[in-house]
Amino acid sequence: MPGGSPLPQSLKTQLALWVAAGGNIREWCKKQGVARTTGYKWNATDEFRRMVDDYRQRAVDQAIGKMSESLGKAVEKIIDLIGQGQTDVVKLAAAKALVDRLIDLQNHAELRADPRRLDERLEAQERRRAR
Numbered sequence: 001m002p003g004g005s006p007l008p009q010s011l012k013t014q015l016a017l018w019v020a021a022g023g024n025i026r027e028w029c030k031k032q033g034v035a036r037t038t039g040y041k042w043n044a045t046d047e048f049r050r051m052v053d054d055y056r057q058r059a060v061d062q063a064i065g066k067m068s069e070s071l072g073k074a075v076e077k078i079i080d081l082i083g084q085g086q087t088d089v090v091k092l093a094a095a096k097a098l099v100d101r102l103i104d105l106q107n108h109a110e111l112r113a114d115p116r117r118l119d120e121r122l123e124a125q126e127r128r129r130a131r
Contacts, residue, residue: 012042013051019043020055 011034018028029039042048081094 012048015039015042016048016051017055020052020059 011032014032015025015028015034019025025039025043026036028034029036075098078094078098082091082098085091085094
């Protein structure tokens with residue numbers, strides 16, 4: 001900032017958290033008394049965008065962790081419904097839901113594994129070429 005002291009890094013971090021959570025830069029700058037141009041300049045840097053992406057990924061990881069904690073209970077409930085549901089319709093719906101979710105989960109796991117396998121194959125090719 002010309003003629004003044006530089007803004008503290010913590011403000012940039014606060015803005016990155018705000019943006020990662022879906023906040024508006026203009027609104028944050030107004031609340032914090034930071035020039036909008038400064039906020040937009042920060043937002044335009046690769047460093048800032050990586051920070052925002054990192055905070056978003058952390059939020060997603062935390063949400064997945066919380067959901068995973070409840071997954072076992074949900075599966076147990078579906079299994080209970082399959083065995084002890086009031087009607088055959090309830091039992092069938094529970095069984096279908098369990099099978100559908102299992103297939104979705106398996107497909108997701110396979111999709112995540114594919115890039116890793118490709119990376120491993122590329123690394124092996126690069127090692128062979130380097131020899």
